[in-house]
Amino acid sequence: MEPKLRALPVGFRFRPTDCEISNYFLTRKALGQPMNTRIVPEECHDIFSRRPRDLPGYPREKHWYFYCRKLKDQVTTTTNTSSHNIWTQIEEETDVLDAKNNDALVGIKRSFTLVENDEESDDIYLSDEEEPPKYNWFMDEISLPLTVADTDWVFCHVFRKKIKPETVDLPFIESGSESEDEEEEEEQEQEEQEEQEQEQEEEEEEEEEEEEQEEVEESVSAESLDLFREQDENVLPPSPSPP
Numbered sequence: 153m154e155p156k157l158r159a160l161p162v163g164f165r166f167r168p169t170d171c172e173i174s175n176y177f178l179t180r181k182a183l184g185q186p187m188n189t190r191i192v193p194e195e196c197h198d199i200f201s202r203r204p205r206d207l208p209g210y211p212r213e214k215h216w217y218f219y220c221r222k223l224k225d226q227v228t229t230t231t232n233t234s235s236h237n238i239w240t241q242i243e244e245e246t247d248v249l250d251a252k253n254n255d256a257l258v259g260i261k262r263s264f265t266l267v268e269n270d271e272e273s274d275d276i277y278l279s280d281e282e283e284p285p286k287y288n289w290f291m292d293e294i295s296l297p298l299t300v301a302d303t304d305w306v307f308c309h310v311f312r313k314k315i316k317p318e319t320v321d322l323p324f325i326e327s328g329s330e331s332e333d334e335e336e337e338e339e340q341e342q343e344e345q346e347e348q349e350q351e352q353e354e355e356e357e358e359e360e361e362e363e364e365q366e367e368v369e370e371s372v373s374a375e376s377l378d379l380f381r382e383q384d385e386n387v388l389p390p391s392p393s394p395p
Contacts, residue, residue: 166191167215170248173294173307174259181219182296182303193217199308200237204266204289207310216310222295239264239291248294257297264291287312 168177180187196202196218207216241264248259266289292309 166217168217170261170292170294171250171258173309174248174296174300175250178219178259178294178296178305178307179300181307182301182305193219193307195219195221196308197221199291199310200239203238204287204310204312214312218308218310220293220306220308222304222306238267240267242290258300259294260297262293262295264293265289266291286315288315 176189177187177193179185197220199218199220204210207213209216241262243263245260245262247257248261249255250258289310289312291311293306294309295306296303
C-alpha cells in the first residue's frame with residue numbers, strides 16, 4: 153500500500169496540486185497510460201474505512217496519497233456514518249479547473265473529515281509527560297468528469313491538521329509579595345521625606361539662633377562702647393605742671 157518511490161532531490165517533496173492530480177496522475181491511471189514520475193501512489197480501496205493510525209508511516213508522515221476504485225454502490229455523503237465508512241463529507245463538491253487551458257474542467261473535488269476525531273491514541277505516556285498532540289483529519293477525493301473519462305478511479309489525499317490547545321486569558325492579579333514591596337517603598341519614601349523636612353526645620357532653627365546670637369553680641373558691644381565713652385568723659389584732664 154506504500155507508494156513506489158524514487159529518491160527526490162534534496163529540498164523537494166511530493167505535494168501535487170489538484171490540477172496536477174486530475175490532469176496527470178488520475179487521467180493516466182484511468183486511461184492506463186504510463187507515468188514517468190519519481191513517485192506513483194499505491195492503491196487503497198478501503199481508504200474510507202481505514203483509520204489514520206493504520207496508514208503507513210503513521211505518525212511520522214503528515215500526508216498520504218492513494219488511488220481508490222470506488223464501488224458503484226459506495227456512497228460518501230454527509231449522512232453516511234456506518235461502521236464501514238468513517239469519513240463524512242463536509243463541503244459541497246468543487247470543480248478543479250485548468251488555468252493553463254482556459255479554465256477547462258479537469259476534475260471534481262470532494263472534502264471529507266474523520267467522523268471519529270475523538271478516538272484515543274494508542275500511545276502510552278506517563279502522567280508527568282506532555283500529552284501527545286491531537287489532530288483533525290481530512291481527506292480530499294478527486295474524480296474525473298465524464299468529459300475526460302468514464303471511470304470509477306478516484307485519487308485520495310489524506311492529511312492532518314494539529315488542533316491548537318485552548319487558551320484562557322486570565323485577569324492579571326497582583327501578587328502579595330509585589331504589593332508588600334510597593335508598600336515598603338512608599339513607607340521608605342515617606343520616611344525619607346519626613347527626615348528631609350526635619351533636617352530643613354533644624355537648619356532654619358540654627359539659622360535663627362545664629363541671627364539672635366549675632367544681635368545680642370551687637371547690642372552688648374554697643375553698650376560697652378557707650379559705657380566706655382561715658383567713663384572717658386568723666387575723667388578729669390591732668391593738672392597743669394608748675395612753672
